[in-house]
Amino acid sequence: MTEAERVTASPAAAPIATDGAPRRRNPEDTKERLLDAAERLFADRGFEGASLRAVTQAAGTSVSAAHYHFGSKEALLVATIRRRTEPVIKARAAQLDALERRAGGAALPLEEVLEAFLRPIFAERARPDRGDDFRRIAARLFSDPPPIIAALKREVFGRTAARFLDALARALPDKPRQEIALDLQFLVGVMVHVTAGHLEDFPTPDGWPSLSGLPDEVVLDRMIQFVAAGLRAPARSHS
Amino acid sequence: MTEAERVTASPAAAPIATDGAPRRRNPEDTKERLLDAAERLFADRGFEGASLRAVTQAAGTSVSAAHYHFGSKEALLVATIRRRTEPVIKARAAQLDALERRAGGAALPLEEVLEAFLRPIFAERARPDRGDDFRRIAARLFSDPPPIIAALKREVFGRTAARFLDALARALPDKPRQEIALDLQFLVGVMVHVTAGHLEDFPTPDGWPSLSGLPDEVVLDRMIQFVAAGLRAPARSHS
């Protein structure tokens, strides 16, 4: 396959739907359309795999418009990710605040701590007003090449991790702190895998019920049960 | 930052260590050196982010040598991934075979099924003879752009999933099959996250013990406890 064939074979060069006629040249929401297109293409092809030209074409603009609004391709990526992560981080903090207020000085209920961590990301995923490709953007955040991503990742994670580690420690006072930290990483693994949409990507083998149609609420529920049980599981006394 | 600065700022153009003097021109292991370099650079920068030139330079060869041995950049990626996944798939099957033989017709012990699934990937990760960057290659397999990766991913997963789903069903006879399938995805999420090396990538906040020095055996042990408890957790009767 030649390079030209490979590129044209790749789909998704379709422009972002701008509800109705192919009207162009809206003054301010060009920025928004660029973010939508970038989100979809970065998620589909990766940062280096999605050219700025492809992104701007899908957004119905030009390369220079993107440079005008964002300054560089990297900056566009950062803006794309921040648009999604900011509301999640804030919603998590808000839910945790409410939870701690309600509990007063008492131990926090584990399942509710987990829900405060997990529900916001599902909520963001399901928002219909913005492109619905939040999906793999979260997974990319975890595995895309380092340039700025590594720093972004740590910042995003760091802003939430400390609070949730403390909350988990309050929910499970007898659990060793290192085990809490390790189990939180397991939880993050589950979250990323599900958020990234891998449930839809891996068809179950013949004879097994499909997972791709499962409502978010069912998946979220089961995640909480699964992870709560894991967190409560005592360390094995060395056999 | 200019493009030139960004590129030169990026490290890891160092050649693969060929134990001792910078001896070149070994007849056959050029292929091996190319795979080592490709593994490291694809893992660090992603498939599109790591140019063939960078890979061949790190391997101490030329672009055309890579084409001679593999035919294309994509084929090199596939070979890189297969070299790691093949032994894991085979080891998993072997451990499961042994387990089923030992159990006869009886129920399989859950923890041992999980160990058959998880230990081989840790073993591969720890092999010193090949470059030690198995790490993020597994994560890439799950989130890198589609060209051939999507197909590869399904093939690799499919060859193991059916057998493990059956084994889990034999270990937990009362568990609904859809719940087993869903929980297996959670397990995969944990596995990918840990294998990808994210434990080392996310420094724990101040006041929390670091995870980066943890021996593989400790992590594997805790993973099995965590996931086993999750799998055993009963579905919540809808509140």
Added chain:
DNA sequence: GTCTATAGTTGGATAGAC
């Protein structure tokens, strides 16, 4: 089997008109 040299594209970024 490995090299040098080169072909032919495509990439991000910018200048300057409007």
Added chain:
DNA sequence: GTCTATCCAACTATAGAC
């Protein structure tokens, strides 16, 4: 603010000498 036109560096892949 958005466009067209252009710069030039970097890419994959191949041809052909050795």
